[in-house]
Amino acid sequence: MPKQVIFHIDVNSAYLSWEAAYRLQHGAKIDLRNVPSAVGGDSATRHGIILAKSIPAKKFKIKTGETLFSARQKCPTMIIVPPNYELYMKCSNALLKLLKEYSPKIQRFSVDECFMDMTKMDKFWGPPLKVAYEIKERIKKELGFTVSIGISTCKLLAKMASELKKPDGVTTLFLEEIEEKMWPLPVEDLFMVGPATTKKLHSYGIHTIGALAQTDPRFLQNRLKSHGLLIWNYANGRENSPVRENVAFEIKGIGNSTTIAFDIDNLKEAKMVLLSLVETIGGRLRKGGWAARLIAVTFKTSDFRVISHQRKFSTPVDCTNIIYQRVEELFSECWNGEHLRHLGVKVGELCTNDFTQLSLFNWNQERLRKLDKTVDRIRKKYGAKALIRSSFLHSGISPLSGGIIEDYPLMSSIL
Amino acid sequence: MKFLVEQNELLGGLQIVQRAISSRSTLPILSGIYLSCEHNILRLRATDLEIGIECTIPVQSEAEGETVLPARYFVEIIKKLPNLPITIEKTDEGIIIIRYGSSEVQLNAFNPEEFPQLPQVEEIHTVTVNADLFINAIKQVSIAASHDISRPIFTGILLEFSDNNILKLVATDTYRLAYREIILPGTLVNNFSCIIPSRALGEIGKIFWSDDNQIEISFADNQVLFKVDSTILVSRLIEGQFPNYNQVIPKDYSSRIRVLTKDLLNSAERASLLARDEFKNRSNVIKLNISGNNLTVTSKSAEVGNLHEELPIYLEGEPAEIAFNARYLIDVLKVIDQEEIHLDLTGSLSPGIIRPAEDKHVLFLVLPIRI
Numbered sequence: 001m002p003k004q005v006i007f008h009i010d011v012n013s014a015y016l017s018w019e020a021a022y023r024l025q026h027g028a029k030i031d032l033r034n035v036p037s038a039v040g041g042d043s044a045t046r047h048g049i050i051l052a053k054s055i056p057a058k059k060f061k062i063k064t065g066e067t068l069f070s071a072r073q074k075c076p077t078m079i080i081v082p083p084n085y086e087l088y089m090k091c092s093n094a095l096l097k098l099l100k101e102y103s104p105k106i107q108r109f110s111v112d113e114c115f116m117d118m119t120k121m122d123k124f125w126g127p128p129l130k131v132a133y134e135i136k137e138r139i140k141k142e143l144g145f146t147v148s149i150g151i152s153t154c155k156l157l158a159k160m161a162s163e164l165k166k167p168d169g170v171t172t173l174f175l176e177e178i179e180e181k182m183w184p185l186p187v188e189d190l191f192m193v194g195p196a197t198t199k200k201l202h203s204y205g206i207h208t209i210g211a212l213a214q215t216d217p218r219f220l221q222n223r224l225k226s227h228g229l230l231i232w233n234y235a236n237g238r239e240n241s242p243v244r245e246n247v248a249f250e251i252k253g254i255g256n257s258t259t260i261a262f263d264i265d266n267l268k269e270a271k272m273v274l275l276s277l278v279e280t281i282g283g284r285l286r287k288g289g290w291a292a293r294l295i296a297v298t299f300k301t302s303d304f305r306v307i308s309h310q311r312k313f314s315t316p317v318d319c320t321n322i323i324y325q326r327v328e329e330l331f332s333e334c335w336n337g338e339h340l341r342h343l344g345v346k347v348g349e350l351c352t353n354d355f356t357q358l359s360l361f362n363w364n365q366e367r368l369r370k371l372d373k374t375v376d377r378i379r380k381k382y383g384a385k386a387l388i389r390s391s392f393l394h395s396g397i398s399p400l401s402g403g404i405i406e407d408y409p410l411m412s413s414i415l
Numbered sequence: 416m417k418f419l420v421e422q423n424e425l426l427g428g429l430q431i432v433q434r435a436i437s438s439r440s441t442l443p444i445l446s447g448i449y450l451s452c453e454h455n456i457l458r459l460r461a462t463d464l465e466i467g468i469e470c471t472i473p474v475q476s477e478a479e480g481e482t483v484l485p486a487r488y489f490v491e492i493i494k495k496l497p498n499l500p501i502t503i504e505k506t507d508e509g510i511i512i513i514r515y516g517s518s519e520v521q522l523n524a525f526n527p528e529e530f531p532q533l534p535q536v537e538e539i540h541t542v543t544v545n546a547d548l549f550i551n552a553i554k555q556v557s558i559a560a561s562h563d564i565s566r567p568i569f570t571g572i573l574l575e576f577s578d579n580n581i582l583k584l585v586a587t588d589t590y591r592l593a594y595r596e597i598i599l600p601g602t603l604v605n606n607f608s609c610i611i612p613s614r615a616l617g618e619i620g621k622i623f624w625s626d627d628n629q630i631e632i633s634f635a636d637n638q639v640l641f642k643v644d645s646t647i648l649v650s651r652l653i654e655g656q657f658p659n660y661n662q663v664i665p666k667d668y669s670s671r672i673r674v675l676t677k678d679l680l681n682s683a684e685r686a687s688l689l690a691r692d693e694f695k696n697r698s699n700v701i702k703l704n705i706s707g708n709n710l711t712v713t714s715k716s717a718e719v720g721n722l723h724e725e726l727p728i729y730l731e732g733e734p735a736e737i738a739f740n741a742r743y744l745i746d747v748l749k750v751i752d753q754e755e756i757h758l759d760l761t762g763s764l765s766p767g768i769i770r771p772a773e774d775k776h777v778l779f780l781v782l783p784i785r786i
Contacts, residue, residue: 314563315590316698329565355698357740358764358782359589361658 007116008150008158012167014112015039015052018091021144037079107244117243132170156239183210257344258401264340276401277345282320291316292347297330300342309334315357416480416505418452428472431622437463449530451481466615467533470646483525536640538633550620552595558746560613561588571610571653592780615650668759670732680748686714687741689722701741706734737763738784747779
């Protein structure tokens with residue numbers, strides 16, 4: 001087998017730089033990347049966390065995942081923009097389209113990361129390093145954001161390489177370079193070494209990737225089972241999974257939740273909030289051409305206990321009313337009258353919705369489908385709130401609520 | 416309590432009553448089997464409060480008494496003993512000693528007073544059915560019962576007795592429906608119906624052998640009791656109104672296909688392999704295209720591949736095209752023991768009706784998939 005050439009392309013602070021590029025293209029004066037800024041939930045109400053931050057924001061010790069409230073305390077002038085998942089998907093698709101010009105074999109690893117198989121591509125594009133710079137510059141010029149590109153002979157090392165120079169860098173990490181470039185790094189920087197493993201490795205006196213690589217694999221296997229062997233192989237740059245071409249980039253599920261501006265203590269209001277969450281989810285599902293088999297409800301009580309309940313149904317659905325009916329069922333099964341602070345609905349196990357399993361004793365099925373279609377069309381043409389359910393009038397509850405969070409496949413041990 | 420019992424007889428009884436024990440029970444005592452010994456009869460009982468099973472076996476009793484033993488250990492120990500007489504004795508402290516040969520096992524027991532009684536079934540109707548017929552009917556009908564506990568009615572099987580001595584069994588999960596009738600000998604006094612959890616009926620086939628001849632069924636307001644010889648099973652009934660199934664069974668058809676059951680089953684099973692993949696396609700859709708004396712089965716999955724098969728059939732009526740969930744088709748074809756079936760269709764959006772070609776007493780509806 002000839003030696004593989006693998007590129008790993010990683011968008012630098014993806015959510016934030018996509019938002020910044022979008023704003024610049026639409027006439028914004030300041031580049032979000034140059035000032036303390038972050039992407040986070042809507043802070044006009046009392047909720048939200050930091051999803052991504054700019055490099056200047058890092059100087060204020062702001063961390064991904066912390067609440068907007070605490071971030072604001074550290075840096076009162078920080079600009080916080082709401083997430084825009086549709087934009088991210090668009091940017092990700094644009095990136096993929098550009099990369100496809102260079103290689104047909106591309107694996108979208110997450111919304112902001114790709115692997116490219118560039119084996120034998122030097123015939124067309126010249127040496128890997130040269131084409132990597134070309135790709136990086138084209139993305140910067142044509143798409144308006146920066147990426148880091150890692151080059152190696154396997155996916156793992158390519159990924160580790162792109163981490164080495166951020167932002168806007170091209171780095172190689174070939175097997176003969178790992179001792180110099182990867183081994184001095186702290187062990188937690190290695191792919192698949194999480195906080196729990198880090199703690200254990202530290203307790204064995206292993207603090208760097210190099211130390212891990214030189215540990216007796218039997219010792220690691222003894223302590224950490226197969227995972228120990230996996231990270232030992234990774235530390236030594238041994239990994240050989242192929243670049244998997246995704247037929248389509250699959251989202252795993254769609255979630256939507258909202259923190260309510262006041263605590264809810266009655267079923268009627270709770271149901272309305274759930275309905276408003278489902279309205280958004282239903283529309284999003286149909287827009288993507290999906291139907292969901294798994295439905296889950298989550299809520300947080302006023303004393304911050306989180307309760308969730310889910311069920312898998314035998315047929316997938318995309319109909320707002322039916323999803324709501326199931327959500328309502330799940331909710332009433334697990335709610336005991338606690339005061340509610342936060343409500344969420346999630347759907348998963350998606351499949352395409354180009355088929356419908358017909359059913360008996362359910363004469364409305366067809367009519368509901370048409371209704372959904374019509375509602376979607378009106379909302380698309382005249383705006384989301386052009387058509388709302390009258391039950392929300394004068395209720396103080398938004399008829400369509402929550403910021404849709406799409407659950408992209410997370411990076412896993414499967415490279 | 417002290418008695419002498421044959422290992423195989425005791426094991427037989429334990430394996431029957433054990434079926435009522437639910438692994439999900441939250442009450443510890445319900446993980447036990449109740450034993451009571453009286454006049455050379457040992458009574459065994461277990462329940463999960465939804466169903467209860469009781470049976471008796473002959474023993475030589477030396478002292479009367481009762482106890483509750485943890486099923487997991489008790490049954491496993493008895494299973495591993497040689498087929499010899501066993502003595503079981505309760506000490507004054509309530510500990511159970513199982514003696515075999517010159518060896519013994521001591522087991523800690525539950526307090527028998529805490530064990531629930533089986534509900535008293537104050538019967539309103541009693542009927543007798545042929546065990547073989549009844550168990551077979553359950554097997555066929557239960558495939559259509561739902562497992563979705565949010566709609567309890569559909570997790571049960573409807574038993575409907577009508578004046579011409581016909582017992583009708585119906586189950587549906589709204590995506591398919593199974594119907595079977597049994598002609599009962601003798602006359603019934605009243606017409607009535609009830610919904611029995613399909614799990615309870617499933618156990619019937621496992622605890623009563625089909626050569627058991629007759630099953631006696633007694634119905635009360637909210638309980639039903641099945642009895643063969645000394646074994647009984649009591650179950651609660653599902654409350655509620657079963658939907659009007661007659662209304663949804665099409666009375667006629669525009670195409671009737673006669674096809675070999677095995678042919679269609681094998682083809683559907685192969686097609687199903689290519690009808691789903693890990694990501695995009697979880698639909699399990701297979702398409703049937705009928706024209707002339709040919710049935711074309713196709714399925715495809717973008718990531719895996721596709722299938723195209725041709726089966727010989729007899730078509731009466733118009734050509735047709737329809738898509739089904741392969742699983743639903745396979746479930747039905749598996750419980751039909753006749754060589755040929757009829758598949759009746761009216762357009763691609765009406766239910767398909769499947770019945771054995773030579774049997775008027777069984778019928779399955781499978782709802783199509785719109786594509």
